[in-house]
Amino acid sequence: MTALASATQHATGSHPAADQPDEARAVGARKITPYLLLIPGLAWLVLFFIVPMVQLAVVSLESKFPGYPGYYYLDLAVWNYRDALSEFWPHIIRSFVFAGVATILAFIIGYPLAYAMAFKAGKWRNVMMILVIAPFFTSFILRTIAWRQILADEGPVASTLNALHLLPGGHITETWVAVVAGLTYNFLPFMTLPIYSSLERIDPKIIEAGGDLYANGFTTFHKVTLPMSMPGVLAGTLMTFIPASGDYVNAELLGSDISTKMVGNAIESQFFRVPGGYPTAAALSFTLMAIILVMLFAYTRKFGTENLL
Amino acid sequence: MTKHVPPPADPAVRALIQLAQSGFSRRRMLGLGGSAAALAALSACAPPPPPAANKTEIKYPKDVSASEKIVNWANWTLYLDVDDNKNHPSLDAFTKATGIKVSYDEAIDDNDSYFNKIAPQLRQGQSIDKDIFVFTDWMANRVLQQNLAQPLDLIQMPHAPNLIPSLREVSFDPGRRFSLPWQGGYGGIGYNKAKVGRELKSIADLWAPDLKGKVTVLSEFRDTVGVIMQSQGVDITSKFTADQFQKGLDEVSKRVSDGNIRRIKGNSYIEDLKSGNAIACICWSGDVSMLKADTGDENWEFVLPDSGATLWTDNLMIPITSTHQANAMKLMDYYYQPDVAALVAAYVNYICPVIGAQDELAKTDAELAKDPLIFPSESFLTEHKVQSFRALTPEEDADFSGRWAKVMGN
Numbered sequence: 105m106t107a108l109a110s111a112t113q114h115a116t117g118s119h120p121a122a123d124q125p126d127e128a129r130a131v132g133a134r135k136i137t138p139y140l141l142l143i144p145g146l147a148w149l150v151l152f153f154i155v156p157m158v159q160l161a162v163v164s165l166e167s168k169f170p171g172y173p174g175y176y177y178l179d180l181a182v183w184n185y186r187d188a189l190s191e192f193w194p195h196i197i198r199s200f201v202f203a204g205v206a207t208i209l210a211f212i213i214g215y216p217l218a219y220a221m222a223f224k225a226g227k228w229r230n231v232m233m234i235l236v237i238a239p240f241f242t243s244f245i246l247r248t249i250a251w252r253q254i255l256a257d258e259g260p261v262a263s264t265l266n267a268l269h270l271l272p273g274g275h276i277t278e279t280w281v282a283v284v285a286g287l288t289y290n291f292l293p294f295m296t297l298p299i300y301s302s303l304e305r306i307d308p309k310i311i312e313a314g315g316d317l318y319a320n321g322f323t324t325f326h327k328v329t330l331p332m333s334m335p336g337v338l339a340g341t342l343m344t345f346i347p348a349s350g351d352y353v354n355a356e357l358l359g360s361d362i363s364t365k366m367v368g369n370a371i372e373s374q375f376f377r378v379p380g381g382y383p384t385a386a387a388l389s390f391t392l393m394a395i396i397l398v399m400l401f402a403y404t405r406k407f408g409t410e411n412l413l
Numbered sequence: 414m415t416k417h418v419p420p421p422a423d424p425a426v427r428a429l430i431q432l433a434q435s436g437f438s439r440r441r442m443l444g445l446g447g448s449a450a451a452l453a454a455l456s457a458c459a460p461p462p463p464p465a466a467n468k469t470e471i472k473y474p475k476d477v478s479a480s481e482k483i484v485n486w487a488n489w490t491l492y493l494d495v496d497d498n499k500n501h502p503s504l505d506a507f508t509k510a511t512g513i514k515v516s517y518d519e520a521i522d523d524n525d526s527y528f529n530k531i532a533p534q535l536r537q538g539q540s541i542d543k544d545i546f547v548f549t550d551w552m553a554n555r556v557l558q559q560n561l562a563q564p565l566d567l568i569q570m571p572h573a574p575n576l577i578p579s580l581r582e583v584s585f586d587p588g589r590r591f592s593l594p595w596q597g598g599y600g601g602i603g604y605n606k607a608k609v610g611r612e613l614k615s616i617a618d619l620w621a622p623d624l625k626g627k628v629t630v631l632s633e634f635r636d637t638v639g640v641i642m643q644s645q646g647v648d649i650t651s652k653f654t655a656d657q658f659q660k661g662l663d664e665v666s667k668r669v670s671d672g673n674i675r676r677i678k679g680n681s682y683i684e685d686l687k688s689g690n691a692i693a694c695i696c697w698s699g700d701v702s703m704l705k706a707d708t709g710d711e712n713w714e715f716v717l718p719d720s721g722a723t724l725w726t727d728n729l730m731i732p733i734t735s736t737h738q739a740n741a742m743k744l745m746d747y748y749y750q751p752d753v754a755a756l757v758a759a760y761v762n763y764i765c766p767v768i769g770a771q772d773e774l775a776k777t778d779a780e781l782a783k784d785p786l787i788f789p790s791e792s793f794l795t796e797h798k799v800q801s802f803r804a805l806t807p808e809e810d811a812d813f814s815g816r817w818a819k820v821m822g823n
Contacts, residue, residue, distance in 0.1 A: 173811035174532070174559065195823075258689040274626050277690065278675055361669050361677045365822040373823035376525050379555070379811040381818075 164386035173379035188387040203349035206287035214295035222303035278360035286354035295340040302336030478739035487520040494760040524552040554585035572749035592728035597764035600636030600723035604693035607712040616644040635802040643721035721798030
């Protein structure tokens with residue numbers, strides 16, 4: 105997932121800036137320099153992204169060794185993909201639905217937060233900033249486990265809701281609500297910070313100008329502020345949606361054993377629990393990546409990549 | 414992001430993180446089982462000749478025990494006597510007596526994740542820096558099927574005959590040529606007497622309406638499905654059919670979808686018992702005594718279900734690439750002395766496999782020495798229908814694990 109996230113960042117990331125007009129005598133050196141500068145980055149990409157990727161592709165096409173679970177041989181077993189998809193398509197759909205809902209929730213919570221930080225916080229801005237970032241000082245897993253405790257049956261949330269008879273199943277953990285809540289919580293800073301950084305760059309005078317031109321607050325926001333913050337929204341949604349759809353920790357720790365497992369859980373289980381599951385796990389990983397890439401292209405095509413920076 | 418965090422508690426999560434960091438595919442690719450297999454595979458896509466697991470002649474590495482007086486031991490957590498300074502008195506005594514240094518590592522959380530971590534290296538003959546590892550029967554079975562352990566030389570182990578008779582013959586290792594039991598335990602019912610408000614005796618009692626959503630079961634299918642199959646009248650030591658196994662699985666699925674079973678979990682089920690999310694469970698015997706000690710709540714109780722309980726044993730084995738075989742055997746032999754075994758039993762409260770340990774323990778703790786959960790008599794086991802889940806063939810193992818993964822929602 106980490107590799108994937110960085111990969112997509114690379115995919116959408118900057119290309120070397122176009123060369124300045126060259127002076128005749130330094131043409132040779134100037135032409136080479138950008139390529140030399142690229143070497144460390146390219147080497148990193150090849151070693152830690154391309155090579156593992158090729159290996160993953162090879163594994164996903166391997167066949168099980170008949171009679172020896174856990175052993176495989178090189179093959180071109182494309183049907184591994186068909187089998188993996190026919191068995192785990194609900195997990196893939198669930199991953200994207202959960203990640204999508206979490207992204208929308210994170211946007212609904214994160215935008216006002218970023219807006220308040222950028223325009224209304226005044227001297228409290230830095231304090232708010234620290235509060236948004238503070239969770240990163242604790243491990244992701246520990247924070248998720250902490251949510252298990254907070255949402256536990258005898259914890260404050262569940263016992264209050266239970267007392268009010270608002271909890272049909274009697275518990276919050278082991279439901280999809282807990283999984284989506286966990287995803288939203290864990291990825292909220294990834295939504296808030298990019299939006300904040302693009303809001304913060306807006307010249308307040310431009311917003312004032314909206315008022316000068318007799319637009320009310322809502323119209324100004326709708327016509328001026330929101331469009332100008334779109335690059336942040338775009339980056340925030342990607343940074344939330346992509347890792348969230350590959351996440352397995354929230355579903356593992358907060359979800360149940362039926363109908364809340366995501367594709368990451370299926371991959372984990374195929375790899376570690378099922379003898380002979382390697383190719384299926386690899387095929388699922390590849391499918392997940394492919395779907396995300398397709399979605400990414402569609403998304404950036406619609407909203408443009410130049411806004412991302 | 415997960416790369417920068419300390420290891421999480423949940424073994425499954427931790428295992429996946431290890432996977433993400435280990436560059437698994439290349440190592441495993443290289444470990445395809447010999448260049449012959451790889452060559453054949455490159456030339457054609459037909460199945461290559463059988464992998465290394467099928468080799469009849471196996472070369473074991475040279476023993477350097479005499480020159481390197483060390484032994485590296487990978488064991489499960491909380492599975493050895495320990496004092497307040499986190500030292501292991503029995504290990505210290507061993508080093509004092511023999512001059513062999515023991516590097517003790519609580520590296521194993523879970524059979525599957527540890528095996529999947531080391532197997533690729535072992536298959537290609539690489540050292541894993543361990544001379545002893547400990548696996549439950551069924552995983553020991555897989556280790557031996559894949560030829561990943563070295564035979565024991567019983568002549569060097571004068572105390573090994575102290576092994577209790579009931580564990581001398583096992584289907585996965587006839588004659589105990591490769592393995593010696595470390596500790597054993599039961600899979601049965603654990604519950605909080607005060608919170609449940611009555612005694613639980615059978616598996617059916619777990620599905621009472623008032624316990625709905627308050628029951629957890631183990632992610633180890635041999636225990637969970639095992640006790641459920643027993644409650645369905647199946648002899649789990651016999652050659653039961655896939656259909657009989659499926660019937661047990663269907664019961665678990667039904668209980669999960671009906672909301673009776675809250676969670677199917679490995680070691681972390683203890684947390685749900687502590688937090689009150691669950692008040693009854695299918696669990697392992699020793700964990701309940703640990704839970705009692707941890708929470709100070711004497712209401713936790715372990716019972717063997719009336720339809721029968723599962724019995725499992727964890728086995729000491731020497732990895733195929735170990736070069737300190739003699740040292741490892743010396744250490745195993747050391748723990749088969751009754752007084753040493755009693756020391757360990759007093760701490761871990763699991764089933765002690767050593768003859769004479771009960772008498773030794775009686776000298777220090779007469780009460781504990783009478784506990785049938787630590788020193789079960791043959792009649793106790795038959796009376797309570799305690800059975801070991803039979804060894805599965807590799808095909809069954811893969812098939813059943815796959816079906817179980819589906820029950821767990823994967």
